[in-house]
Amino acid sequence: MTSILTNLFDGVAYGMLLFVLACGLAVTLGLMNFVNLAHGSFAMAGGYICAVLVNGQGWPFFAALPLAFVGSSLIGAAFERTLYRHLYTRSHLDQVLFSIGLVFMSVAAVDYFMGSSRVFINLPSALEGQFDVYGVGIGRYRLMIIVICGLLTALLQLILAKTRFGSRLRAAVDDPRAASGLGINVPQVFAFTFAFGCGLAGLGGALSAEVLGLDPYFPLKFMIYFLIVVTVGGSSSITGPFLASLLLGIGDVAGKYYVPRMGPFVIYTIMIVILIWRPNGLFGRTAAR
Amino acid sequence: MTLALETKGLGKQFGGLKVTRDLSLQVTQGARHALIGPNGAGKTTVINLLTGVLKPNAGRILLEGNDITNLTVHRRVLRGLSRTFQINQLYPDLTPIETIGLAVAERLGRGGDWWRVMGTRDDVNAEIAENLERFHLTDVRNEPTVTLAYGKQRLLEIAVAIASKPRVLLLDEPAAGVPESERHDILAAVASLPRDVTVLLIEHDMDLVFSFADRISVLVNGAVLVEGAPDEVARDARAKAVYLGEGADG
Amino acid sequence: MSASSDVGRIARAHANWHWSEIVFWCLTLACGFLFPSRYLIMTDIVRLALFALSLDLILGYAGIVSLGHAAFFGIGAYSAGLLAVHGVITQPVLALIVAGLVAAVIGFLTSFLVIRGVDLTRLMVTLGIALLLEALSERFSNITGGTDGLQGIEMAPVLGAFQFDIFGRTGFFYALIVLFVLFLIARRIVHSPFGLSLRAIKNNPLRAAAIGVPVNRRLIGVYTLAAFYAGIAGALFTQTTQLASLDVFSFERSADLMLVLVIGGTGYLYGGLIGAVVFRMLQEFFSNITPEYWQFWIGLVLVVIVLVGRARLHRWVLFVPNWIIRQFGGQKATVAVSEGEAS
Numbered sequence: 075m076t077s078i079l080t081n082l083f084d085g086v087a088y089g090m091l092l093f094v095l096a097c098g099l100a101v102t103l104g105l106m107n108f109v110n111l112a113h114g115s116f117a118m119a120g121g122y123i124c125a126v127l128v129n130g131q132g133w134p135f136f137a138a139l140p141l142a143f144v145g146s147s148l149i150g151a152a153f154e155r156t157l158y159r160h161l162y163t164r165s166h167l168d169q170v171l172f173s174i175g176l177v178f179m180s181v182a183a184v185d186y187f188m189g190s191s192r193v194f195i196n197l198p199s200a201l202e203g204q205f206d207v208y209g210v211g212i213g214r215y216r217l218m219i220i221v222i223c224g225l226l227t228a229l230l231q232l233i234l235a236k237t238r239f240g241s242r243l244r245a246a247v248d249d250p251r252a253a254s255g256l257g258i259n260v261p262q263v264f265a266f267t268f269a270f271g272c273g274l275a276g277l278g279g280a281l282s283a284e285v286l287g288l289d290p291y292f293p294l295k296f297m298i299y300f301l302i303v304v305t306v307g308g309s310s311s312i313t314g315p316f317l318a319s320l321l322l323g324i325g326d327v328a329g330k331y332y333v334p335r336m337g338p339f340v341i342y343t344i345m346i347v348i349l350i351w352r353p354n355g356l357f358g359r360t361a362a363r
Numbered sequence: 364m365t366l367a368l369e370t371k372g373l374g375k376q377f378g379g380l381k382v383t384r385d386l387s388l389q390v391t392q393g394a395r396h397a398l399i400g401p402n403g404a405g406k407t408t409v410i411n412l413l414t415g416v417l418k419p420n421a422g423r424i425l426l427e428g429n430d431i432t433n434l435t436v437h438r439r440v441l442r443g444l445s446r447t448f449q450i451n452q453l454y455p456d457l458t459p460i461e462t463i464g465l466a467v468a469e470r471l472g473r474g475g476d477w478w479r480v481m482g483t484r485d486d487v488n489a490e491i492a493e494n495l496e497r498f499h500l501t502d503v504r505n506e507p508t509v510t511l512a513y514g515k516q517r518l519l520e521i522a523v524a525i526a527s528k529p530r531v532l533l534l535d536e537p538a539a540g541v542p543e544s545e546r547h548d549i550l551a552a553v554a555s556l557p558r559d560v561t562v563l564l565i566e567h568d569m570d571l572v573f574s575f576a577d578r579i580s581v582l583v584n585g586a587v588l589v590e591g592a593p594d595e596v597a598r599d600a601r602a603k604a605v606y607l608g609e610g611a612d613g
Numbered sequence: 614m615s616a617s618s619d620v621g622r623i624a625r626a627h628a629n630w631h632w633s634e635i636v637f638w639c640l641t642l643a644c645g646f647l648f649p650s651r652y653l654i655m656t657d658i659v660r661l662a663l664f665a666l667s668l669d670l671i672l673g674y675a676g677i678v679s680l681g682h683a684a685f686f687g688i689g690a691y692s693a694g695l696l697a698v699h700g701v702i703t704q705p706v707l708a709l710i711v712a713g714l715v716a717a718v719i720g721f722l723t724s725f726l727v728i729r730g731v732d733l734t735r736l737m738v739t740l741g742i743a744l745l746l747e748a749l750s751e752r753f754s755n756i757t758g759g760t761d762g763l764q765g766i767e768m769a770p771v772l773g774a775f776q777f778d779i780f781g782r783t784g785f786f787y788a789l790i791v792l793f794v795l796f797l798i799a800r801r802i803v804h805s806p807f808g809l810s811l812r813a814i815k816n817n818p819l820r821a822a823a824i825g826v827p828v829n830r831r832l833i834g835v836y837t838l839a840a841f842y843a844g845i846a847g848a849l850f851t852q853t854t855q856l857a858s859l860d861v862f863s864f865e866r867s868a869d870l871m872l873v874l875v876i877g878g879t880g881y882l883y884g885g886l887i888g889a890v891v892f893r894m895l896q897e898f899f900s901n902i903t904p905e906y907w908q909f910w911i912g913l914v915l916v917v918i919v920l921v922g923r924a925r926l927h928r929w930v931l932f933v934p935n936w937i938i939r940q941f942g943g944q945k946a947t948v949a950v951s952e953g954e955a956s
Contacts, residue, residue: 109736172916174868175911175912177912178868338752345741437828454812456816457809460620469810475831479805480801482626487806495616
């Protein structure tokens with residue numbers, strides 16, 4: 075019984091992490107119908123920024139996290155302004171080729187500068203180990219992930235629901251043409267959102283170094299996870315990707331624990347079953363129009 | 364009297380918006396039936412429902428008495444329900460021979476033939492040639508569609524639909540955007556469609572409607588407001604109000 | 614001449630052989646005699662060309678973007694390897710066909726997932742299937758040899774007469790003949806009514822359905838066919854290198870393949886063949902500069918190609934050959950590259 079709860083807890087932590095990593099991609103897809111397979115590269119950038127600051131410069135972990143966010147979002151903004159914006163009207167094939175090219179370049183570049191082995195970020199001792207709550211093992215680090223990602227999710231919901239920018243963003247996702255007719259500067263909204271999504275991915279990358287592992291192949295290894303989150307979750311709201319992330323996280327952890335020999339196949343099975351059942355994703359409209 | 368095409372209580376809604384409500388149309392065999400209505404009346408939705416692009420939330424569609432409500436788009440075509448498209452949806456790179464050839468090959472059940480090269484079957488070739496001739500496309504038969512004059516493209520549009528040998532043909536604004544000089548060809552082609560083909564014309568242009576149709580249904584807010592012979596509809600106060608309200612003069 | 618036979622003549626004209634095609638194949642054959650020291654790399658190019666031809670069938674002709682075409686390559690590779698190791702079918706040609714058929718069956722089964730949904734779903738499903746197969750062959754390493762690869766593959770002579778030699782001469786001509794035969798078949802198929810309907814589907818699936826084309830059935834058909842071709846390419850890989858390891862399924866293989874096709878151009882069959890030659894030369898060039906990081910340059914090539922624009926790039930690249938062809942064959946004979954992919 076307690077192992078079920080522990081696994082559930084780990085799964086939730088994993089799922090929330092995936093959500094923070096992938097929600098930027100969902101918005102990019104929903105807003106501009108842009109397939110950005112290089113999303114993981116921005117997450118990796120955040121992870122390495124954090125690693126360099128903490129391990130190399132001796133920054134405290136919690137001070138480096140915001141820098142991972144800022145750094146990744148700046149990189150994201152730079153790429154959006156210089157490269158991505160030229161490709162919004164292109165075919166999906168072009169977008170796929172372009173972003174795969176970026177992935178390959180980022181993998182080789184990080185390998186060149188940082189080496190190919192896995193990087194560990196020095197954590198404060200307060201985050202190590204686990205404690206028991208009525209016999210359920212709660213990892214401190216995972217608890218922190220849940221707290222941070224939970225707060226971020228709530229914050230995102232608030233921004234989307236309550237702010238002026240949020241309502242503009244929702245209008246632009248619903249119907250970009252009508253939105254620009256209403257005087258909303260859609261390219262600007264998109265640039266902000268893209269940068270913000272990259273920042274979140276970077277933060278996720280920094281947080282995930284301990285759990286998922288951080289090495290130059292990160293963008294390739296987790297590409298399928300991001301795709302599953304946005305395909306299954308849809309992109310008309312952030313609730314869909316959130317639920318999809320939780321499902322994926324819990325499913326993956328449970329699969330690896332209970333059927334270790336078949337662990338990796340659990341998520342593929344979930345993916346295929348969902349696709350047969352709901353070809354256009356679990357939650358409403360999918361991104362591509 | 365058999366009905367060529369009939370809808371019974373057809374309904375479609377997007378979210379909370381009812382675009383088609385309780386639509387019951389009866390198109391008799393061999394009729395020249397026009398479906399008119401102001402912008403936003405739901406004409407496009409009706410076409411999409413009839414051709415199977417959209418699935419209705421309620422009601423049934425019957426083609427010559429057979430229920431086709433749940434058939435896919437291409438199966439309806441093979442059953443004898445074809446359509447033309449309003450805006451240009453032809454294949455820009457394909458020639459008229461290829462475009463018409465597609466429809467002919469599918470109708471004759473040769474579309475899945477992967478081993479014989481196009482042009483080796485005489486029955487297919489003969490039908491392509493016949494349609495090219497009938498719609499005055501023989502001189503441009505080997506030119507890519509994108510290079511054809513707009514009027515020729517509209518003719519090709521009708522030729523492709525006829526190549527499937529439909530029993531019922533949905534004509535979606537066949538003359539829209541055609542320059543005055545080429546308009547005559549289109550009207551002549553429409554007028555000379557075989558009498559055994561039932562035609563449902565969806566149109567904006569009142570001149571074309573009143574010169575062509577023997578029966579008219581006026582669609583407003585997704586439902587039929589008035590239906591009758593052209594002179595009845597022309598006299599009808601409600602129909603006038605709809606069009607006058609839209610700012611068109613009588 | 615009757616109108617009907619006139620239509621037939623014009624329709625068939627698209628399938629006629631152009632002299633530049635004959636020159637192309639003669640040159641290819643000549644390479645086999647001109648560079649006897651380069652059989653191994655040339656065999657590699659031929660295999661890659663066949664694999665790219667397979668992707669062109671679904672990407673260039675049907676508009677399906679796949680991130681996991683290596684799945685079928687891998688199936689073919691392992692099938693051929695296992696058939697040889699266990700001595701089930703020792704005759705290479707027969708084993709090749711069987712391996713292709715196994716891949717075709719998997720292609721047929723997975724096509725139902727692929728044809729549903731939009732581009733994004735297809736990306737996920739194709740990538741997912743390749744990863745799934747990679748994970749499976751790692752899991753069942755007792756059968757597949759795992760990361761070490763399948764050991765002890767020995768090939769019987771082709772058709773009982775031509776022994777595989779150490780210089781790769783037999784391997785090269787064997788692969789070239791397989792490529793040529795499959796190319797002929799593909800060439801016939803794309804000029805058939807089936808091929809024409811694929812072009813229509815790629816351009817506008819809704820319109821194709823409104824003409825009476827059973828869109829899903831056609832896509833299932835071509836996907837299965839492409840899986841068969843990819844399976845043969847994979848089997849050729851195993852038979853000519855006597856090697857099959859986990860990386861046959863890798864994402865890099867699928868992604869590189871896209872680059873091959875994009876370099877050569879999609880939708881005219883020769884794209885994959887030309888692309889394979891250029892890609893291998895690029896790869897050689899980049900590995901000589903930076904052996905460990907050549908992937909960076911491959912990525913850069915992809916990014917540049919997309920930013921410049923594929924269609925424009927091919928106009929530049931094909932400018933010289935087209936200019937030559939125009940001098941002899943007139944305007945219409947030029948090598949066409951389809952512009953504007955289905956989005």
